[in-house]
Amino acid sequence: MRASFARQLFMRHLGAELGEVGHGRVTISCPPRSELTQQHGFVHAGVVAAIADSAAGYAALSLLPAGSEVLTVEFKLNLMAPAEGDLLIARGRVLRSGRTLTVAEATVSALRDGEETACAVLLSTLIRRG
């Protein structure tokens, strides 16, 4: 999984890092650098979507046999608070792991001065390939 993440050039372009990897659970963190912001100075919804989608995807992958791959079929993202602070943390979690499809969710929170604020929630469907 860490090799796969390292091949995600976009995660590097964002400055995102793979954190804890558990059974059906994965964490990805990303510092909210200025080049990730939209016109109001908050992190762009696309960045929030990217790390949430990746966290959900690796959570899905963590429950599949080695050598499997997953592709995102679709996701929905609700933005609940501005994404800003010291660090964004996306936590993916599998809700249902089927033979072909996986349903996963992810939350994104912003860490500031040691306190976390919930920024966004994602609900996604992924398909197994290979």
Add this chain to the structure above:
Amino acid sequence: MRASFARQLFMRHLGAELGEVGHGRVTISCPPRSELTQQHGFVHAGVVAAIADSAAGYAALSLLPAGSEVLTVEFKLNLMAPAEGDLLIARGRVLRSGRTLTVAEATVSALRDGEETACAVLLSTLIRRG
């Protein structure tokens, strides 16, 4: 609108450009550079989401009084084909422009050798601020 887009540092970080701006319709294009890819070499879903969300957002803004601002409340993105080729083109369109909320959609297609392939479709809700 172009001034607002220019302040979106993340659009610059992606290499995305604002194209045509019409009444309730906006186009954003983005070359699929290698730093935007995921582990299979296709453009990351987060990039696709970012340009689709922005196209929908500026389409919403185009129907509001000057000085208005919009924030994305939520969006759903369906990925239909790998995002690759010579250029990604996101086209946003307003479905309903209300006093407080706007419903918009966007399609993302990949241009390769002059032919377009539909890659993704987004459906979003935006809220007016200011």
Add this chain to the structure above:
Amino acid sequence: MRASFARQLFMRHLGAELGEVGHGRVTISCPPRSELTQQHGFVHAGVVAAIADSAAGYAALSLLPAGSEVLTVEFKLNLMAPAEGDLLIARGRVLRSGRTLTVAEATVSALRDGEETACAVLLSTLIRRG
């Protein structure tokens, strides 16, 4: 397809009827009877979702080999105006028909005195079975 629709007891319970069936396009109509309403007297979002989901599903089915079946994997519904009037009309349309998955959309409009108002839009993913 009409045999399948006739086995949908819930469509009968709603009073919904299958209308035009084309290549990748299906129409379902439903009179907004009082037993379909929510607390404000408009048709309940669940009814709107039901006819939109079914229209999208039969549109998906119309492009698959005879004997195929489809199941809804997920859908998103945006409600744009109150569902009321003389007749609700859901029109499903396939956006992409793949080997395993189909992406479809549906619009729901309300007919009143011969004029249609757009009430809702649905974007869904379906999976082929059999």
Add this chain to the structure above:
Amino acid sequence: MRASFARQLFMRHLGAELGEVGHGRVTISCPPRSELTQQHGFVHAGVVAAIADSAAGYAALSLLPAGSEVLTVEFKLNLMAPAEGDLLIARGRVLRSGRTLTVAEATVSALRDGEETACAVLLSTLIRRG
């Protein structure tokens, strides 16, 4: 809230009942009667959507001042397992209650022989009126 639910004629048409009502949490149950089924004999996605949407909506309402009303702006529903058994149970929960918008989720599970199976998950946005 119970008076509002009683005015939802569609909930009565489904045979759904309002169960526990807590601070930001609401339960709605519905027996999977035959008139609620689709062509495979499972409960129709529209029914699952209806009780999940209502559970999320009443959960949202439970956190607002008396006399408030909420309307569903949009929702996304993932179907994870066939909806069948002795009783369907939708549990709504507020994720974020804002001044104008509320983000809520709901799960739907099927009870059979005393065991619950997760059938569906919904993520929705609601707007306050009045």
